[in-house]
Amino acid sequence: MSSSVLEHSFSSRLARELELVADKLEQWISAEHKWPFDPTLLQQLQQLLGLLKHEVQRLKAGKVYVVIVLMGGTGVGKSTLLNALAGQPIARTGLLRPTTRQVLAYIHTSLPGDILPAQLLEQAVRHDQDILHNKVIVDAPDLDSRETENYRRLRSILPYADIVLYIGSSEKYHDRIGWELFREFSRRKAFAFVLNRWDECVGREQTGERPDLDWLRDLEREGYEHPLLFRTSARYWTSSEKLTTAVPPPGDQFQELRQWLEAELGEKELLAIREKNLVETLRKCAEHLEQLLRGLTSINLPSLEHAWKAVLERAVQQFIERCESYFYQQHKRLDDYLREQATKQIPGWLSSIVKWWRGWRVSRAAPAPDSSIPSYLTTHLTDLVCDLLPSLGDSYLRHWGEHLTNQLLEQAANHGLPASFLEESLRQISPGDWNGFWKEQLREALRHAHQGVWQGHGWRSWLHRAVKWMPGRLSWLAGFLGLSVLLYRMFFAAAPYNPGFGDVLYFLVPWFLVEVLSYFLAYRLSPHDWREFTSHVIQGLRRGASSALWQIYGSQLSRIESDRNNEVNALKQILEQLSNVLQSIEQRRQEIAAIKRLYVRQLQAK
Numbered sequence: 001m002s003s004s005v006l007e008h009s010f011s012s013r014l015a016r017e018l019e020l021v022a023d024k025l026e027q028w029i030s031a032e033h034k035w036p037f038d039p040t041l042l043q044q045l046q047q048l049l050g051l052l053k054h055e056v057q058r059l060k061a062g063k064v065y066v067v068i069v070l071m072g073g074t075g076v077g078k079s080t081l082l083n084a085l086a087g088q089p090i091a092r093t094g095l096l097r098p099t100t101r102q103v104l105a106y107i108h109t110s111l112p113g114d115i116l117p118a119q120l121l122e123q124a125v126r127h128d129q130d131i132l133h134n135k136v137i138v139d140a141p142d143l144d145s146r147e148t149e150n151y152r153r154l155r156s157i158l159p160y161a162d163i164v165l166y167i168g169s170s171e172k173y174h175d176r177i178g179w180e181l182f183r184e185f186s187r188r189k190a191f192a193f194v195l196n197r198w199d200e201c202v203g204r205e206q207t208g209e210r211p212d213l214d215w216l217r218d219l220e221r222e223g224y225e226h227p228l229l230f231r232t233s234a235r236y237w238t239s240s241e242k243l244t245t246a247v248p249p250p251g252d253q254f255q256e257l258r259q260w261l262e263a264e265l266g267e268k269e270l271l272a273i274r275e276k277n278l279v280e281t282l283r284k285c286a287e288h289l290e291q292l293l294r295g296l297t298s299i300n301l302p303s304l305e306h307a308w309k310a311v312l313e314r315a316v317q318q319f320i321e322r323c324e325s326y327f328y329q330q331h332k333r334l335d336d337y338l339r340e341q342a343t344k345q346i347p348g349w350l351s352s353i354v355k356w357w358r359g360w361r362v363s364r365a366a367p368a369p370d371s372s373i374p375s376y377l378t379t380h381l382t383d384l385v386c387d388l389l390p391s392l393g394d395s396y397l398r399h400w401g402e403h404l405t406n407q408l409l410e411q412a413a414n415h416g417l418p419a420s421f422l423e424e425s426l427r428q429i430s431p432g433d434w435n436g437f438w439k440e441q442l443r444e445a446l447r448h449a450h451q452g453v454w455q456g457h458g459w460r461s462w463l464h465r466a467v468k469w470m471p472g473r474l475s476w477l478a479g480f481l482g483l484s485v486l487l488y489r490m491f492f493a494a495a496p497y498n499p500g501f502g503d504v505l506y507f508l509v510p511w512f513l514v515e516v517l518s519y520f521l522a523y524r525l526s527p528h529d530w531r532e533f534t535s536h537v538i539q540g541l542r543r544g545a546s547s548a549l550w551q552i553y554g555s556q557l558s559r560i561e562s563d564r565n566n567e568v569n570a571l572k573q574i575l576e577q578l579s580n581v582l583q584s585i586e587q588r589r590q591e592i593a594a595i596k597r598l599y600v601r602q603l604q605a606k
């Protein structure tokens with residue numbers, strides 16, 4: 001009594017723990033996953049979840065019973081065997097192949113039907129054979145006929161089986177499909193074997209090898225130490241002649257099979273089988289979850305970040321190469337513009353003459369048919385540089401953007417992230433208007449070049465700033481200094497001085513020389529070299545475009561990382577709960593083993 005109370009309390013605790021795991025797993029499976037998990041693994045987990053939920057229901061119901069599925073090829077006598085066990089013709093048998101097309105469950109009246117999954121209840125026959133009160137025997141459709149639906153039905157109920165009775169006949173016991181199915185489930189299910197139609201083998205011992213011994217050998221090779229195999233002649237046990245003749249074919253073990261089912265498979269054994277199956281289901285679950293976890297953690301995001309940065313740099317470099325060739329083509333315009341700018345910044349009369357001269361020369365060199373068209377001297381530098389984009393052509397930037405996205409996807413795929421996972425989001429965040437993007441980058445680069453060139457630092461810039469001040473100012477000072485020398489000679493020198501017309505040179509020579517000298521010095525020091533200018537533009541473009549592109553695409557990596565971390569945490573939590581349940585079962589096993597040892601010692605002491 002006390003033992004059953006303990007058993008009950010353990011079962012309800014196990015049910016609670018298992019329910020928690022099942023709920024958590026269900027929540028996780030039904031949540032929307034952005035991460036590209038292997039759909040086959042998810043489907044398998046979904047199936048295992050169904051089994052866990054079924055086990056929770058069974059534990060909660062407090063009923064100890066097992067589901068025994070009769071599995072085998074068509075015509076081996078599965079339905080006949082069920083009829084023999086039931087002692088009445090409940091399942092249709094016949095010569096027509098296949099005969100059974102629906103699942104038929106033979107259930108004791110004491111078992112509530114709602115604790116069984118719907119797949120097992122396509123057809124149900126209730127009975128009151130008390131010796132089979134805790135065993136649901138299921139006649140399944142065959143596994144090898146042309147009716148593929150039969151195979152599908154069998155597969156759908158096999159996960160709910162606690163014991164599989166693999167039935168063969170002298171001709172059919174090691175077929176490929178049956179053997180594959182057996183291999184797939186043999187780690188998770190208890191298996192016993194029945195060689196039916198044994199009467200057909202009797203008397204043929206001389207003609208060939210005995211199929212039962214051959215099958216036993218195959219099973220031993222498969223890892224079974226002492227496989228449980230029964231030879232039966234089910235048809236004999238269903239016919240009425242058994243009552244009269246009462247001589248079954250020699251070697252028939254139908255009664256042993258019955259005995260095993262009815263007496264040897266007691267409550268303790270059933271619990272042990274269920275527990276073993278549950279442990280295997282939980283382990284399988286954990287295996288799948290760990291596989292998903294490995295998939296998540298195997299993706300090296302820092303390395304993907306590195307690869308993406310390299311892709312972006314290459315893409316920027318490609319664009320820059322086009323810029324360089326455009327600047328080279330346009331270097332005359334740039335040169336003129338920069339010289340013009342340099343001259344504009346220098347004050348003084350000489351600078352004004354040079355400006356006028358340049359303007360005059362240009363208007364003569366290219367007499368504009370329409371004077372409203374600005375010459376390249378009046379062109380704004382930004383327009384000049386941004387003219388690059390139309391010169392590249394419409395399709396260039398579109399292809400450039402496409403190529404960039406494809407390269408990023410390729411790198412992601414190389415790092416284990418399937419293209420389908422990122423494709424949509426990458427295309428969404430990619431600037432559709434690459435023209436606008438590059439225009440903005442070019443403007444920024446110009447601003448950078450402007451700062452670098454005209455407001456730069458270093459000795460040359462300082463000197464330039466100092467000298468730039470001189471023309472138009474220092475020349476006047478020099479002129480007046482010359483004039484003051486003349487005045488000194490006129491009024492303070494001891495020798496009398498007669499002023500003449502040539503004395504005007506006292507003013508003009510220093511004024512002119514200083515103006516010319518300071519102008520040329522200021523001009524030479526001014527940054528008017530197109531190469532220097534474009535190198536500043538390109539430097540700014542490289543830096544600005546790389547960081548702007550990284551801002552766009554790098555955000556995807558942060559999103560991937562946070563998605564991954566969420567998934568990793570969720571999976572770890574489920575795995576932890578799973579291992580808690582496994583631990584509880586193991587602990588319980590050890591407790592029972594410890595108690596058993598204690599009793600043996602007491603008996604020995606007596």
Ligand SMILES: Nc1nc2c(ncn2[C@@H]2O[C@H](COP(=O)(O)OP(=O)(O)OP(=O)(O)O)[C@@H](O)[C@H]2O)c(=O)[nH]1
Pocket residue numbers: 072073074075076077078079080081092093094095096097098099100101140141142196197198199200232233234235236
């Ligand atoms: N000789 C002999 N025939 C048997 C035995 N058991 C079944 N049969 C016959 O084999 C044929 C097929 O039997 P079923 O029970 O319908 O076989 P099944 O495995 O259920 O076949 P499916 O429903 O098609 O999967 C029937 O004609 C049975 O009478 C047996 O022990 N000995």
Ligand SMILES: [Mg+2]
Pocket residue numbers: 078079080092093099100139
């Ligand atoms: Mg059948």
